[in-house]
Amino acid sequence: MVSRRDFLRTGAAAAAAASLPGCRSERDAPRWDGRAHRKPERSDVAILRAESYSGDLLDTVTAGLELFALKISGRRVVLKPNLVEFDPQGVINTHPALIAATIEAFLHLGAREVVVAEGPGHRRDNEYLLTESGLGEILRDTGTRYVDLNQDSVRPARLLSSYTQLGTLYLPETVLDAELFVSMPKLKTHHWAGVTLSMKNLFGVVPGAVYGWPKNVLHWAGIGASIIDINAALEVPRFNIVDGIVGMEGNGPIQGEPKRSGVLVFGADPVAVDATCARLMSIDPWRVSYLADAAAFLGNVANERIAQLAEDVDTLRQDFRVLESFETLKLTPRAAAG
């Protein structure tokens, strides 16, 4: 007897599986520890307009943070941007100007220290990535410490959910000990997972020195299942800021095309933030399997359980092009209304 898991144990197979009825990911037996249940009754999310990476970005980020009752004063804040790869013609990464504004905003709001931490998924050459992406210059200018999560000291973290069969993952101490962990993804489509947002961004906390480049062990374990297990495993205080000023559509997360969206999305519940982002992209979050699964215990997907503190989703929704195999994820008018 061959399990569905066997079938799904490659990235390629996962892609194929996306269009095979009856061969969905490991949704058959969702399980989670009581400690992993952190779904609130209602989740606050804020969509703020931000037309460009210059100008009053600091004011916008500060305004976004101030909408939430975040405990920032005296805390060490770990920002986790998306810096998976670099393409001079592309928009793969969280824009360094947004990272700079966020560093400044957190310090202004009383953070003891702000650290930028990332474990790039494809490249090992940090000097290249930091220089070419422009992040290195920001780090120097702001005097901010950068931690390469691929090489950080690790501890085994027992997974609190079992969508994968990994059981335990070695995770970086910088993340496990964060006093406030902020996922800062780019608003992108993803050619295996449908969308890559706050939750998928956490693939970057899995240390490459243990698991490799790319973090293939997560592909073998199932991409959607891994997204849930990693997110459920992190028990630190969390926040999310999505860079949707210019997002990516089509063949994301690396080779898609830029999509100017003019938004930043804020929120503490990563599921609600990602569900909101999906709706902004005209994607039905209930059809993104890992979001639908996460809605059972990690956070809110249902529209009626998400309070929009700033702009309305419908006003700013854009049609993000997806690969043909993900056309079924698109938001129908009825789902958009509901």
Place this chain on the structure above:
Amino acid sequence: MIEQFSRQASLTRSSRRSEQAKRVPALASVRKLLLEAQDDQGGWPAASSFPSTTESTALGLLAVSYATEESSRIAANRAMAWLQARQRPDGSWPHSDQVPHGDWATSLAILALSRFPEEKASADAGARWLLGQEGRGYGWLTKLVFLLFPERKAVRLDPDLIGWPWYPDTFSWIEPTSYSLIALKSRRADLRGRRARARIDEAERMILDRECLSGGWNYGNSMVLDEELWPYPDTTALALIALQDFPRPESLERSLTALEAMVEDRASILSLALAVLALQLHGRDVAAVRSRLAGRVESELLPTDTRSLAFAALALDDGAKPLAVPTDPLRQARSANG
């Protein structure tokens, strides 16, 4: 005519002197930084503030093993002791003290210890373990799906060609396969037998199968969903180092040219260093690339990661061919016979 030759010879001597004037102090700088980065136990961390790892310690050891100063000899002895203390009973090394299983870093420990005849038993035990490790291929169900629905095969690679994985029991990738090939080839005299030869041959074929369409390699995928992926200089150089004695060198021309182009401008210290090591093993003139590496080391803020420093030290030492593997008489004979 004689005058012209004489002028050219004089120019060559002059540019060599200029190259040497840059190279020698640059080499001294990186070696000094490396020695300073070694920890109290004799290990090297990936970068300051991280715990020591097998990869960094092996590369640090390899780099100092070519220096003749007493301080380097002492550092080498301490690094050997660090590695000896961490070799597992099965012959493997774990990435770090936090991870309790042998992994990809074993190949680098073998490579470094192969510099010291007194470490033969240790290196051989590591090589035997390494020979037993294989990247994982697709399961039969996945193969069946791709046979029935070839359009669903998202990547352009032959999954039946097996190299080495980063993490046990996952897919084969370029960097661990390259390190494993270099390590096993360096132990060739002690690894007689069909098994070793077959693994080396197959891993070489795997690397060639993953070559990007424009030449060179990235982490190990040349095409995803019909989109061509681009090569990286560091992984391209490592693959070329691993293929240094490949019987059909003409098939590597495209990637050698691609590597030269990739490091032409804006390359990192790591990429320049690895390019020098790879290109010189393939008989290319590396004076210009090495000179640029020396210039970068002397004029810019040096990277703090041990990997970049160690490869820079190896590349700046023009007397050594540090990653050259012994020739294989059988392979030479086969090559001569076409």
